[in-house]
Amino acid sequence: MEKLANSISRLIQISEWGLNVDEATHRHLRHGLTYSQLHSKIGAVKHLSNLSDYHAIFMGQWHGMLPHMLHEHNIIKSAIGIELDHFWANFSEKLNYDWDFKSIIADVTQCKTWEGNIQNNILIVNTSCEHMNYDWLNFKKSQLGYIYLQSTDFQIDTHINTVTSTDPLIKELLSRGFKIEEAWTLPLEVYTRYCVLASW
């Protein structure tokens, strides 16, 4: 509880940095603090809590709250976030300034550069699957690792790849040789989150 409070308080403090941004970015900042957002991030921490000291790669890390929470719980000790949007890439670095977290500004569906960074005890996280196709899943798998995917049935313009169950996520993972460890749904206020943890 104390660790969660620490992450939320940091997000609120850093949010002041966004006071001069446009209305859409403001909406995003407020959205990051909604019950549904926090609940889904807490769900991720719970389901990943058997891991410790992993090296993470976040695909579209947005404000960077989940990296912060996973680090606070010693689940990850270093991370790279690959984020399309300059503002959020900078924001997430600012939020995670005091541990080994770096942002790369790139489209993960076009990005090949991180393939070389796959090392042992790697955890790949994408809670933004509804925003992109699955091309980024075609990475070379060496060593052992885990992959955590989250998508949603929430229909808005920027959600180009929504799902209505965990089945499409499982199908994509199985077709690329991943082993499914766990799949679950998280019904929230106005939408449902679909989550899968797999290994390779």
Ligand SMILES: C[S@@+](CC[C@H](N)C(=O)[O-])C[C@H]1O[C@@H](n2cnc3c(N)ncnc32)[C@H](O)[C@@H]1O
């Ligand atoms: C609204 S946010 C996060 C939504 C997600 N449901 C969550 O709660 O974590 C989606 C983020 O993914 C980023 N994004 C979308 N498509 C991307 C891509 N192809 N490569 C990298 N980042 C991407 C966006 O810039 C944004 O910061």
